[in-house]
Amino acid sequence: MDCEPNRARLMCMLWLTFGFFVVEVVVSRLTSSLAMLSDSFHMLSDVIALVVALIAVRFAAKTQSTSKNTFGWIRAEVMGALVNAVFLTALCFTIVLEAIERFSEPREIQNAVVVIGVGAAGLLVNLLGLCMFHGSGGGGGGSAHGHSHSHSHVSGSNSSGQWLRKKKRAEANKLSGNGSSVRDQEEINILVSGSAINGVNPDKQDVFGTCRSDLLRDNSMEGLQLNGISVLDDHHDEFGDFDDSASQLNMRGVFLHVLGDALGSVIVVVNALIFYFVWNPCPESGPCINMCLHDHCIDREHLNGTQSNISQNSENIPEAGPCWVLFLDPTLCCIMVCILLYTTYPLLKESALILLQTVPKQIDMQLINEKLRNLEGVLAVHELHVWQLAGSRIIATAHIKCRDPTAYMDVAKRIKDFFHNEGIHATTIQPEFASVNSESRISLCELPCKTQCALKQCCGNGEKSSSDLKLETPSTHSLEVIRESPEHPNIRTERSEAGSNAVKNKDTQYESAV
Amino acid sequence: MLPLSIKDDEYKPPRLNLLRKVSGWFRSILSDSTSRNLFFFLLLNLSFAFVELLYGIWSNSLGLISDSFHMFFDCTALLAGLAASVISRWRSNDTFSYGYVRAEVLAGFVNGLFLIFTAFFIFSEGIERALEPPDVHHDRLLSISVLGFLVNLVGIFVFKHGGHGHSHDGGHGHSHSLFNGGIPGLNHGHSHGEHGHSHGHRPLHSHDHGHGHSHSQEHCHDDHQCDTLQAKGSNKQILEGVFLHIVADTLGSIGVIISALLMQNYGLMIADPICSMLISFLIGISVVPLLKQSIGILMQRTPPSLDHVLPQCYQRVQHLQGVYSLIDPHFWTLCSEVYIGTVKLLVAPDADARWILSQTHSIFTQAGIRQLYVQIDFAAL
Numbered sequence: 001m002d003c004e005p006n007r008a009r010l011m012c013m014l015w016l017t018f019g020f021f022v023v024e025v026v027v028s029r030l031t032s033s034l035a036m037l038s039d040s041f042h043m044l045s046d047v048i049a050l051v052v053a054l055i056a057v058r059f060a061a062k063t064q065s066t067s068k069n070t071f072g073w074i075r076a077e078v079m080g081a082l083v084n085a086v087f088l089t090a091l092c093f094t095i096v097l098e099a100i101e102r103f104s105e106p107r108e109i110q111n112a113v114v115v116i117g118v119g120a121a122g123l124l125v126n127l128l129g130l131c132m133f134h135g136s137g138g139g140g141g142g143s144a145h146g147h148s149h150s151h152s153h154v155s156g157s158n159s160s161g162q163w164l165r166k167k168k169r170a171e172a173n174k175l176s177g178n179g180s181s182v183r184d185q186e187e188i189n190i191l192v193s194g195s196a197i198n199g200v201n202p203d204k205q206d207v208f209g210t211c212r213s214d215l216l217r218d219n220s221m222e223g224l225q226l227n228g229i230s231v232l233d234d235h236h237d238e239f240g241d242f243d244d245s246a247s248q249l250n251m252r253g254v255f256l257h258v259l260g261d262a263l264g265s266v267i268v269v270v271n272a273l274i275f276y277f278v279w280n281p282c283p284e285s286g287p288c289i290n291m292c293l294h295d296h297c298i299d300r301e302h303l304n305g306t307q308s309n310i311s312q313n314s315e316n317i318p319e320a321g322p323c324w325v326l327f328l329d330p331t332l333c334c335i336m337v338c339i340l341l342y343t344t345y346p347l348l349k350e351s352a353l354i355l356l357q358t359v360p361k362q363i364d365m366q367l368i369n370e371k372l373r374n375l376e377g378v379l380a381v382h383e384l385h386v387w388q389l390a391g392s393r394i395i396a397t398a399h400i401k402c403r404d405p406t407a408y409m410d411v412a413k414r415i416k417d418f419f420h421n422e423g424i425h426a427t428t429i430q431p432e433f434a435s436v437n438s439e440s441r442i443s444l445c446e447l448p449c450k451t452q453c454a455l456k457q458c459c460g461n462g463e464k465s466s467s468d469l470k471l472e473t474p475s476t477h478s479l480e481v482i483r484e485s486p487e488h489p490n491i492r493t494e495r496s497e498a499g500s501n502a503v504k505n506k507d508t509q510y511e512s513a514v
Numbered sequence: 515m516l517p518l519s520i521k522d523d524e525y526k527p528p529r530l531n532l533l534r535k536v537s538g539w540f541r542s543i544l545s546d547s548t549s550r551n552l553f554f555f556l557l558l559n560l561s562f563a564f565v566e567l568l569y570g571i572w573s574n575s576l577g578l579i580s581d582s583f584h585m586f587f588d589c590t591a592l593l594a595g596l597a598a599s600v601i602s603r604w605r606s607n608d609t610f611s612y613g614y615v616r617a618e619v620l621a622g623f624v625n626g627l628f629l630i631f632t633a634f635f636i637f638s639e640g641i642e643r644a645l646e647p648p649d650v651h652h653d654r655l656l657s658i659s660v661l662g663f664l665v666n667l668v669g670i671f672v673f674k675h676g677g678h679g680h681s682h683d684g685g686h687g688h689s690h691s692l693f694n695g696g697i698p699g700l701n702h703g704h705s706h707g708e709h710g711h712s713h714g715h716r717p718l719h720s721h722d723h724g725h726g727h728s729h730s731q732e733h734c735h736d737d738h739q740c741d742t743l744q745a746k747g748s749n750k751q752i753l754e755g756v757f758l759h760i761v762a763d764t765l766g767s768i769g770v771i772i773s774a775l776l777m778q779n780y781g782l783m784i785a786d787p788i789c790s791m792l793i794s795f796l797i798g799i800s801v802v803p804l805l806k807q808s809i810g811i812l813m814q815r816t817p818p819s820l821d822h823v824l825p826q827c828y829q830r831v832q833h834l835q836g837v838y839s840l841i842d843p844h845f846w847t848l849c850s851e852v853y854i855g856t857v858k859l860l861v862a863p864d865a866d867a868r869w870i871l872s873q874t875h876s877i878f879t880q881a882g883i884r885q886l887y888v889q890i891d892f893a894a895l
Contacts, residue, residue, distance in 0.1 A: 029645075038638075071814045083627060087627065090632075355616065356614070387611065405890075408890075409892055430889060
């Protein structure tokens with residue numbers, strides 16, 4: 001991810017905009033133009049949006065988990081994007097209100113030349129900002145409709161394309177049957193980012209700094225091997241590579257803000273130009289009829305004052321210019337608001353969905369569930385939750401029911417691999433050993449093996465027993481794990497219930513949990 | 515055999531029939547006392563806004579019109595909170611594996627943001643007015659202030675709850691001095707606080723997670739008790755929030771009345787912008803705790819209430835026989851009072867996994883975490 005360049009860009013734009021804001025305030029005081037003052041406040045809101053994005057980038061750099069924030073501050077960028085989107089929406093609303101106000105009471109522009117000048121300068125600043133931010137997040141901004149999520153993934157993976165292709169294409173090909181190329185690219189991106197992190201030291205500053213470059217380390221650091229799975233695999237997932245797309249979300253928010261400002265400047269300039277060339281203002285001296293301004297006081301005065309004049313020489317009285325010019329401003333504003341809302345809505349939706357712990361779009365829960373259940377050794381899957389931390393960091397948790405710990409040891413690695421293939425690298429699998437209810441509380445009194453029950457006094461007595469369970473003859477996956485346990489007749493009845501409803505259990509419990 | 519789940523569809527609004535959808539929402543709103551109160555308060559505010567709008571059109575006062583639009587803007591926020599309370603009761607489905615409970619946290623956060631934006635806006639308007647004091651008509655101002663104050667009192671009465679005011683939400687006496695810099699007419703710099711719109715944003719912020727809790731199905735499967743407990747807890751939080759909010763709003767109204775009196779009797783025109791700025795500060799400050807809390811929840815922060823308990827739990831788990839170490843704990847808040855955690859245990863190859871699992875679960879359940887995922891990794895010898 002583009003952290004350093006991003007930060008540099010943000011700082012640059014921030015100072016530029018802030019400087020311009022100061023200029024506008026000064027000019028507004030000099031020309032006593034209230035309109036310019038309110039425009040300067042729009043600039044200030046831009047500054048605030050940039051500050052928010054900058055803070056988000058700063059925070060998200062701290063991917064190291066702390067005691068309070070065990071996931072690190074990665075989500076900060078999603079939050080930054082949301083804040084900016086909400087801010088933009090509120091701003092749009094304000095503009096609408098102002099426009100309505102202008103509709104009912106049109107105002108002339110004073111000092112049109114100054115307004116043109118300052119407006120043009122503002123436009124320049126904003127165009128500069130647009131160019132700066134178009135590269136990273138803006139690509140998503142333009143195509144911000146529909147599945148913006150996958151788009152941002154793709155653009156992210158495209159920009160860091162070379163090192164992606166070196167990685168396991170084969171594995172990517174055997175992914176879930178969905179053959180869309182977009183998804184493949186995403187998977188590759190995620191796959192690589194996942195497996196490439198193992199060489200990384202937990203001191204995440206480095207990780208973050210490496211952003212797009214040299215994350216090409218292979219799984220060199222196997223470290224502690226547990227069940228054939230590197231525990232550091234997951235461990236580093238926590239500190240691991242931060243994805244392009246979350247930061248892109250943030251940059252998109254900034255981009256949209258700058259876009260809104262640019263549109264505003266365009267409107268200001270266009271309006272001032274038209275006003276300058278088309279409008280015939282009332283000359284300062286002499287009588288003048290201004291039919292456009294519904295100003296009660298002025299109308300009355302003028303009418304009273306000019307009534308005598310009108311009767312005498314009607315041709316000499318100048319009329320203030322075409323009235324439609326005054327309504328141009330609010331109309332353009334309304335159009336601008338529509339454009340802004342249209343482009344902001346996808347960003348808002350996307351960041352909100354991430355924060356609502358939604359299953360990421362590219363994951364098909366039913367499919368995952370089915371595939372998990374089809375794995376050998378897996379009897380049931382409960383409480384499967386998949387959610388997105390930020391960008392491509394996806395986290396999954398599930399209860400997997402196995403026959404016994406030995407079987408679990410076998411299947412655990414396969415489950416992890418399966419999830420890795422799906423692009424989910426941080427998984428927590430809780431084994432359940434063929435118990436009846438799928439709740440977290442496992443009733444220990446259901447042991448599938450006859451030989452063990454004599455040794456273990458399990459029902460929550462706290463006694464520890466050896467776990468040298470023998471492998472059972474593998475039963476079918478239809479959960480008919482009824483074993484005769486003479487010591488626990490109650491188990492048998494519960495088990496038979498479990499047996500008959502087992503299949504149904506699986507499904508219904510899955511549904512209730514998921 | 516008890517049905518373990520109910521199909522999603524009966525609670526998800528049917529797509530085809532809009533009327534049925536809407537009536538479903540109404541039923542949902544009216545079923546719970548808190549959302550019912552909020553709904554009626556929203557209606558009250560809306561009607562007040564409409565009255566103001568009509569009055570403004572009739573008397574051709576731009577200030578009143580724009581102020582009523584501002585009120586609508588606030589009612590939108592209140593509506594968002596109400597919507598969140600309805601949405602968070604929907605069942606979970608494939609896309610939302612945890613259900614929609616987070617909607618309220620999000621709504622609280624968004625409302626907090628709106629409040630900050632409003633405060634910023636009022637502040638800027640106050641500055642504009644301070645630099646160019648407009649002509650202010652006070653006669654209608656005072657009456658509207660008093661009316662708004664009364665509406666606030668109604669709100670206090672309705673949502674009265676002696677809470678410990680944990681999360682404070684944005685006070686709203688915002689004198690929204692609206693856009694009429696320089697336009698003679700009613701000074702709405704204050705007319706906002708008067709309308710005492712309680713932006714119910716507050717209430718629905720982080721602290722509650724749906725009352726009638728269909729989601730608690732996932733969290734406390736067999737535990738019917740926890741449903742009612744959680745529902746009570748959440749209602750309490752909401753009401754507390756609304757109450758605080760309305761109190762702040764009332765204070766704002768009082769401030770507005772005072773400034774109106776000052777202007778009327780002493781001609782202190784500067785009172786208007788100063789009042790605006792003070793009130794915007796008040797709003798800003800009172801929103802900060804709400805924002806901090808929502809941000810904490812949304813950033814997957816360890817629940818603050820568990821900060822002291824968790825290390826003890828870790829210790830206890832590590833003392834279990836067979837457990838070598840506890841790695842990678844993650845605990846986060848789904849919505850208020852609902853905590854989810856994942857831990858990984860490194861255990862001896864001959865350890866009793868089942869026993870360890872059950873012990874771990876009971877240890878953490880005592881701490882209040884009901885949804886826990888414990889991954890057992892056997893160390894290779």
